Amino acid sequence: MKGIIINQFFFFFLIIINLVIILDCLALQCNINNEFQISNEQIFCLKNEKSNNIDSIDRINYDFCIRCKKKKKGKKKKNLNPNCKRCNVKDLLNNLKIFSPEDTLNEIIYNNKSISRFGDGEFSLIYGIGIKFQRTNKNLSKKLKEVLKSDEEGLLIGIPDILNIKFINNYVSKTRKFWKKWIKRNKYKLFLLNKNKKYYSAFITRFYMAYKDKYNVSKYIKKLKKIWEQKDILIIEGENSRLGVDNDLFDNIKSIKRILCPSKNAFNIYNKILNEALKIEKTKLILLALGPTATVLAYDLYKAGYQVIDVGHVDIEYEWFIKNVTSKININNKYVNEVKGGGKIIQNIKDKNYFNQIIAKIL
Numbered sequence: 001m002k003g004i005i006i007n008q009f010f011f012f013f014l015i016i017i018n019l020v021i022i023l024d025c026l027a028l029q030c031n032i033n034n035e036f037q038i039s040n041e042q043i044f045c046l047k048n049e050k051s052n053n054i055d056s057i058d059r060i061n062y063d064f065c066i067r068c069k070k071k072k073k074g075k076k077k078k079n080l081n082p083n084c085k086r087c088n089v090k091d092l093l094n095n096l097k098i099f100s101p102e103d104t105l106n107e108i109i110y111n112n113k114s115i116s117r118f119g120d121g122e123f124s125l126i127y128g129i130g131i132k133f134q135r136t137n138k139n140l141s142k143k144l145k146e147v148l149k150s151d152e153e154g155l156l157i158g159i160p161d162i163l164n165i166k167f168i169n170n171y172v173s174k175t176r177k178f179w180k181k182w183i184k185r186n187k188y189k190l191f192l193l194n195k196n197k198k199y200y201s202a203f204i205t206r207f208y209m210a211y212k213d214k215y216n217v218s219k220y221i222k223k224l225k226k227i228w229e230q231k232d233i234l235i236i237e238g239e240n241s242r243l244g245v246d247n248d249l250f251d252n253i254k255s256i257k258r259i260l261c262p263s264k265n266a267f268n269i270y271n272k273i274l275n276e277a278l279k280i281e282k283t284k285l286i287l288l289a290l291g292p293t294a295t296v297l298a299y300d301l302y303k304a305g306y307q308v309i310d311v312g313h314v315d316i317e318y319e320w321f322i323k324n325v326t327s328k329i330n331i332n333n334k335y336v337n338e339v340k341g342g343g344k345i346i347q348n349i350k351d352k353n354y355f356n357q358i359i360a361k362i363l
Contacts, residue, residue, distance in 0.1 A: 089187040095195040098161045101207065102220070104200040107156060109226050114308040116147050116298040117158035117202040120182055123189045125292050133264045133337050134292050140267045144292065147299040148192055155302045158202035158310070159193070175210040205314035208321040209328060217321055227309060228287065230254050234280050236273065236297065237289040238263035239363060240335035240346050243315040245354050247322060257284075258354075260361045263335050266293040272362050274300055287311045313338075 099107070107113045121131040126144045130136040148157060161167045162179045183190070193199070203210070207220050232255045235243050239260040244250040261273055270293060277286065277297070286301060286308045288294035298308040319331045328339050333349050336342030
């Protein structure tokens with residue numbers, strides 16, 4: 001009888017011990033989860049990149065592989081591990097829905113869509129990292145993120161189509177290497193993208209230099225020019241961009257007007273630029289060549305009722321095409337930020353037609 005009682009007591013004792021162990025494990029798991037959330041937040045503070053512009057809810061929800069974080073010996077700074085092959089971004093990139101440049105043009109031409117475009121610079125600015133011609137700005141970071149996450153029926157969101165592996169072989173070796181390296185080092189920035197969303201090509205105006213096959217460039221340009229064919233256009237550009245000057249890029253338009261803005265740090269006077277643009281009648285097609293400021297401006301002007309195309313480097317690409325060059329070069333009377341010295345030595349022009357097209361200078 002005593003043996004039975006002892007066995008029962010021992011059995012209940014084991015149950016209690018197991019319950020205590022389970023509760024301790026649950027508590028430990030909660031602590032581990034909290035530690036992982038902190039680590040995920042810290043991942044965004046990399047390479048001197050401030051994370052103040054990213055909402056805390058976004059930092060917590062991103063599911064990073066812990067291998068993305070490594071600590072260099074003798075240094076407190078934490079960096080992304082560029083060799084990490086177990087990051088969820090691989091699945092994201094393989095499943096991104098990005099329409100080709102040709103399909104993107106079709107949406108703009110035949111459905112009168114507008115477009116805001118994102119490149120490596122815009123992604124950097126979202127995370128508080130300045131670029132060559134635009135210093136970091138909290139309001140700019142916030143607006144760029146808002147545009148990227150927007151879901152407006154008539155506004156296309158353009159991202160580099162090379163982010164999807166199916167497009168990568170369209171590009172020359174130098175471009176492929178650049179973007180492969182960029183993705184490895186900046187993969188955490190891409191978690192702002194949504195694999196369930198439709199994106200369009202940001203490279204609609206990068207039609208020449210980066211492509212291996214240049215045979216059909218002329219045909220592509222002919223289609224591109226249909227965007228502004230027989231239309232009254234307003235160009236909002238940097239003061240030395242001079243789109244269409246000394247070439248025939250806009251030889252098929254009805255009329256052209258221009259608003260000149262700073263070539264660098266244009267977002268610093270964003271409200272002035274926006275207010276000036278809003279004075280223009282909505283029948284005009286607006287073309288933007290103003291760096292990251294154009295990405296935001298296209299969004300705001302679209303919401304105000306305009307058709308707006310962020311054309312970026314379209315004129316410089318066209319100049320390289322008509323000159324039949326195989327590497328990026330300076331254009332004497334235009335600002336070229338991608339070539340050494342291209343933003344410093346810019347010749348003056350004497351084209352009276354160009355000066356007559358300018359309706360406002362916001363400098």
